[in-house]
Amino acid sequence: MITRKLGRLGWPVSFIGFGGIAVQRLTEEEAAVVVRAALDSGVNFIDSARGYTDSEVKIGKGLKGFPRDKVYLASKTMDRTAVGFLADIAKSRSNFGVETIDLYQLHNVKDEQSLAQVLGPGGAMEGAEEAIKRGWIRSVGITGHVTAILEKAIATGRFSTCQFPFNALETRVLDRLLPACVEQDLGIIVMKPLAGGAFGPERAEKALRFFLEYPVSVVIPGMDSLAQVEENCRVGREERLLTAAEKEELQTSLQELGEQFCRRCEYCMPCPSKINIPLAFLLDGYWSRYNLQGWAVERYMAMPVRADACIECGVCESRCPYDLPIREMLKEAHVHMEDPGLLQDK
Known part of the structure; x- marks a missing residue:
């Protein structure tokens, strides 16, 4: 598996990482098998979240017995306070069965108020600094879907990584966010590389190879079967850029998929009826x-x-x-x- 540096952290992360949301639909035993298969296939970056129900526990089962220094473990929290941030880290450490989580991220920071809260007195960033001192985490990152908010967040210089949706259907990050992350030498973590499942199995390989020509650190598709592990990891092993013909084929596929799905840009909000x-x-x-x-x-x-x-x-x-x-x-x-x-x- 090819590796790329996770920005200024310098961690050599596998180009194909493991998105932890999909293991929620597996049993603990099934999830452990899939996680271990990914690790054995060269994946060394695993991402989960406190909000993914039992994902951390199931990933922890798969990590048991695997050399801790051979995998970079990431999770995230929706809590915006220092106290809540530390409490969630404690839960994540217990769930994973580890002393230290490599990367802990602020999950889905999407508006000015949330950003001000996490950066302000008593905010989550204070908790992150304390967690680093305690050795509970090694670094802190941010995730979100609203590019303008992420741009403001990373401009503060307080985050080591930025995670956002990016795929062949959703390329607005190419205008400003991706270049800004590159300029600041941030680790770039791509979520929803298959457009939340909009790309089916027949398009998945090309959709993942799409990223090979971009300066992203790690792409984290969800995986819930051994077949998906093998297919996804093959992209990271072979490192074959899309040919002109394949790009044209992918664009044709995109046209067939259409445009009728939500990108979570949130321009539709606020709703007069208060629907999220x-x-x-x-x-x-x-x-x-x-x-x-x-x-x-x-x-x-x-x-x-x-x-x-x-x-x-x-x-x-x-x-x-x-x-x-x-x-x-x-x-x-x-x-x-x-x-x-x-x-x-x-």
Whole structure:
């Protein structure tokens, strides 16, 4: 497996990493087998999150007995306070069964208020500095979907890595965010390299090879089978750039996929009815693409305002840069989440 430096940290991370969200749908034993197969195939970067239910525990099972110094372990927290940040690290260390987590990230920082909180007095960055002193973590990074917020965050110089969605369908990061990360020598971690599952198995290899010509450190597709491990890791071993013909083929595939899916840019917000539109579509994506129906429905039902509260005012659609039929998509998302039994008809 080829390796690239994780920015100024200098850690030699495998080009293909392991995204931890998909193991939620496996048993602990199944997940351990998949994780170990990835490690044996040359993967040395694993990413999870406190929000991924039992993902950390399952990854920990796969790590048991594997040389700790042969893998870079990353996780993340949604907590914005120093106290909460430290508490989540303690949980993650216990779940993984390790003393030190290499990289701990602020998860989905998406607005000015959240960024100000994590950087301010009593904020998560204070917790990160304390955790580094204690030897609980080695470095801190940030993740998100709103490029403008990430640009402001990394401009502070307080983060070692930046994780964001980037794929052949979503290339807006090429304008400013990616160059800014390169200029500051940040480790660049690519999430959703397969567009949240929009690229099927027949397109996955080319979609991953797409990144070989870009200055990213590590790409973290989710993997929940030995076949996926082998297919994904082959890209990192062979290091074959896309040919002109393959690029044309991939573009044709993109045209077939269409543009009707949420990129979580959040331009549609705020909703007059207070629906968290990107979250509804994110959960619907887990329902339809990740085979995490139960997980998605549980979180959807916990939303303070669900998609059926839409009054069809159309304000969101007037703001959407992708011209998505948001009102119809909200109706479809609610149908999926309200009646999981519809799976029997698929």
